[in-house]
Amino acid sequence: MSGPPPTARLATAHRVLVVDDSLDMLESMSLVLRLLGHEVMTASSGEDALEVIANWQPHIALIDVGMPGMSGYELARRVRAGAAPRQAVLIAVTGWGRDADRARAAAAGFDRHVVKPVDLPRLEALLSEFPVELAPPVAE
Incomplete structure (x- = not known):
């Protein structure tokens, strides 16, 4: 068997928010991220994403830019x-x-830009660029 053991993946687990107006994309991306050991929440609009970001404080947000209503660009600007x-x-x-x-x-304020469809190796490499310590939760 190749690849890191499951405990190695959990050591770099992120809280990841997936924002997309496509239910299929939300489901498939969140499933893949969970299988990689990440904690995942989803939002199907910019408005919902702002609420999740404020309350859940994800480390990373994967945002579709072409959403109706509030675009991903506007969401990034607001964040x-x-x-x-x-x-x-x-x-x-x-x-x-x-x-x-x-x-x-x-x-608009994005840190990275990836083109759909995002393959698994690219997604893993992208998320591994950011240490979990980069964005600790805010103490209350």
Whole structure:
């Protein structure tokens, strides 16, 4: 058997928020993340995501940028403007992958930009870039 033992994965587990208006995407991405050992919550709109970010304080948020209503870009701008009590790592997940799309995501406040569909090795590598200690929960 290859790969790290399950305890190694749990040592780097994150609280990950998946934001997407597609129920299929929410279900599949959250399932994969849970299998990798992460704690996961989902939101199907920008408004719901702001509430989850404020209350649950995820380490990382994977955000679809092309949602109706509040776009992922607007969500990122609001989070970066202080709409949440602390800053999560924001990752744009989109079907758009041109340089201009990456620049737009960075300008909105995203830390990374990935193109759908995100394969498992890419997702694991992406999440491993960020240590859990990066974003500890706020003490109450």
